[in-house]
Structure formats: structure tokens, C-alpha cells
Amino acid sequence: MRSMSVLYEKAWIHGALDCESNSDPAIEVFRYDRSSYVLRQNKCLSFEAPFIYVLIGEDKVLVLDTGATESAADFPLYTTVETLVAEHAQQGKANERAWLVLHSHSHRDHCAGDPQFEGKPHVTLIEPNGDAVRDFFSPRKWPDEEKYIDLGARKLTIIPTPGHQEEAITVYDSQTKWLLTGDTLYPGYIYVKDWHAYKNSIARLAAFSEAHDVSAMLGGHIEMTGKAGEYYPIGTVYQPDEAGLALKVEHLAALNSKLEELNDSQKIVFDDFVVAPMSLLQKAISGAAKWFFQ
Ligand SMILES: [Zn+2]
Ligand SMILES: [Zn+2]
Secondary structure (H helix, E strand, O other): OOOOOHHHHOOOOOEOOOHHHOOOOOEEEEEEEOOEEEEEEOOOOOOOOOEEEEEEOOOEEEEEOOOOOOOOOOOOHHHHHHHHHHOOOOOOOOOOOEEEEEOOOOOHHHOOOHHHOOOOOOEEEOOOOHHHHHHHOOHHHOOOOOEEEEOOOOEEEEEEOOOOOOOOEEEEEOOOOEEEEEOOOOOOEEEEOOHHHHHHHHHHHHHHHHHOOOOEEEEOOOOEEOOOOOEOOOOOOEOOOEOOOEEOHHHHHHHHHHHHHOOOOOOEEOOOOEEEEOOHHHHHHHHHOOOOOO
16 A cells, blocks of 8 residues: 555645646546545636545445536546546456445535436446435434445445535545545535534544544545645635645544534634534525535
8 A cells, every 4th residue: 555645745736827728637636556546626627626536446436526517528527437447447347347426425516527427327326415315325324324335345334424514424445544524524614514413423433533444534625725724715726835635533533522522613723624614694505505615
């Protein structure tokens, strides 16, 4: 396995001052090991610049999130994944793997690319909505029950983590020991829609991380600058000094302690991320137009 520090230090494509003349690819592909990939969307296509994860097992492939852009011409996510999977094709077994497309949650910047995957015979796509996600688990036990998926010599644990958004999940990969946290925890300004649910989800993740070997926590975005507690404002398309992607289990433990200590929801500023409750107005807008907030 590759040294974990690379994910704390790696510089990603981070937009441009002048996007008209930006020549970075629409999707940066970072190969972590021979079957684990981290993809980042170009900020010049969407300021959200979400991260997407592709994990390849012997039998199946997990695609976690589909990005912020629908157009395959502008944002060729499907063909990018196809290329990565093809590199793993065994002789005579080309592209036989089934793909599972899941979403860290159903905000638009994490599922806009879904149409590129829909209707493909080898793809199972869990729709980004509450019913489909809860059906995928045991609906009556959501959010208390984990689900296990075997990609073939590679086991995943799917942990419900509502709070930032109702359908949020976190994925743990037994191969890389990554905890893929989506917008539940990432180096940025994290809006929390349901504080009580979020507190419980973070407690669940903290307990999980104590019971399992977690090498890094990787989320959906980078919004922090390189300076402690400082973040780029929403809408930024150029982040030359952005922080690294990975967070550590210590961050999770610190957040959990702080949430346990507080009686009420309030903005909490850590050096490497910020957690803040959504205002009532934001909640109203979010309810009316779920895609509006990242
Ligand atoms: Zn997001
Ligand atoms: Zn989100």
C-alpha cells in the first residue's frame, strides 16, 4: 500500500483565475493503488469541484458519487470509469464486473452525472432519494444498521450518517482503510441540516473508527485554505492555497467531543474544518430546492 501521507499532501487541480484559458482536464484521476482511485472535478466546470471515488474489487466496482455536471461531453465520468475498469480486465473476462453506483448523499453536486450511468446493463444505480437509499438498507433500522458489500476480495461497510443531509452515508473500505465521508466531514464549511442526527452520526463514526483501522478520512470537497480555520467563500473557482483532502481520525474524535459537550447547535471552527447549523431560512430554501446547497 502506498504511503498514506500522499493524501494529506497531494495538490489537486484547483481551478483557475481565468477559466477560459484553463487547460486542466475536466476530471483529475489519481490512482492511489492498483484498484483505488480518487477523482476530482475541475472547478472551472463547477465551483463545487467534488471528489468521486472508484474502488475496484475482483467482481464488482463501486462508484461513489457522480459529480456536479450532467453532460458527458463536458464531464466524461462514465467513460473515465470505463477506462479505469478496463485496465483491470482479465484476459477473456473483459469488463465483466458489475458496477454499483452509490451517493454519499443526494445533493445535486454529487449525483448530477447519474444519467451517464442510467440504463447500462452492468450498472446498478441506487437512486439518490430517501426511499431508494433506505430500501437499500433495512428501512426500519435506518440509520442504526450498517450494510456490508463484498466487491470480491474487498469488503465495504456502508454506515448511515444523516445530518448534513437526510440520506447521507459513509463508506469504509477494507482495502485502503479509507472512511469516505462525503459532506458529513471534509476540509471545508460543513452545513448541518439536522443537528441531532448529525451528532448521532458523528458519534457512530467515532465509535466505528475506534473499532477499526482507519488510515484516512476522505470527503466530498476541499474548501479550507492552508491557514487554520480559514475557508474559501462559496462559489470560489480558484483555490491556489487549498488544504489537503484527507482528515484524520483525531479530527473525528475532536468533533465528537465538541458535539457531546455542546447543548445547542452552533458554529464550531476547527483548524481544518468548520461545522455550522443551517439557518431556518437555509432549511426552507433547501427543502424547496434540495440541490441549492452543496
Ligand atoms: Zn457537496
Ligand atoms: Zn452536500
